[in-house]
């Protein structure tokens with residue numbers, strides 16, 4: 001098994017017709033970033049910085065953050081990492097940023113909304129990432145962007161952080177790209193406007209799906225509705241991919257479905273070429289890629305979009321999966 005994993009790790013991630021695909025890793029810690037290298041991911045597609053904060057008794061200062069981001073970058077495959085700013089709130093809270101009871105925490109004061117209300121703290125995080133970015137190929141990703149105004153606000157804050165670092169003579173990487181997570185349906189519906197003002201996007205399908213179908217992904221009574229293979233989800237994804245193709249904007253998908261074989265078949269057919277997943281799934285997905293060609297995947301996704309129910313879609317893709325593997 002070990003030999004097979006090593007062979008798999010060293011092979012390029014490509015479809016049977018040679019089309020290259022990027023398999024990136026979602027990581028929460030420095031150790032995860034090292035695992036990403038071991039399994040043959042080509043970079044860290046999503047570093048969730050909240051774990052650094054959740055394991056800290058108070059706000060980590062700029063030096064602590066810089067040090068942590070630098071270590072993640074250095075452990076990441078090819079020193080390539082996309083670092084996401086704090087995505088606390090919802091189910092993840094820390095006392096030191098203020099905690100209040102909310103009837104609907106996932107609809108509430110979470111993620112970028114919380115960062116906006118702590119501008120000093122937010123600037124420290126952006127500065128620490130820009131500085132650490134000197135040690136690799138780094139992008140910054142902003143979670144839960146809902147409106148164009150929020151994107152503009154974020155872009156202004158990044159410009160300001162760059163200006164302040166420059167003025168103070170602090171070294172940082174001036175070529176860091178900034179991107180938006182598409183995980184709120186409002187952002188997906190206005191994707192054309194968003195693409196005009198961002199370098200890249202990453203689709204957070206976990207949240208995008210739960211907000212699209214109005215069902216809490218952690219509530220067992222309704223979680224069955226959070227199905228990536230539902231017609232509404234696939235239509236929304238198709239329109240986002242089409243918009244990215246029109247503008248030539250790089251797009252990654254970093255939710256759970258990026259590591260699920262049936263979903264991967266459809267996503268390939270819809271044109272996605274950058275997947276970010278838990279490192280554990282990389283070898284399986286890489287093996288799957290080698291068993292399908294671009295025209296085959298396009299045919300699958302075309303068929304899937306004719307189907308009207310989740311059950312039909314799942315059955316169709318299960319059959320295709322058995323055929324090719």
Ligand code: PEP
Pocket residue numbers: 048087183203204205206207208254255256
């Ligand atoms: C997502 O929402 O799909 C995502 C990748 O972010 P998280 O799971 O951390 O909310």
Ligand code: MG
Pocket residue numbers: 143183204206207
């Ligand atoms: Mg999310």
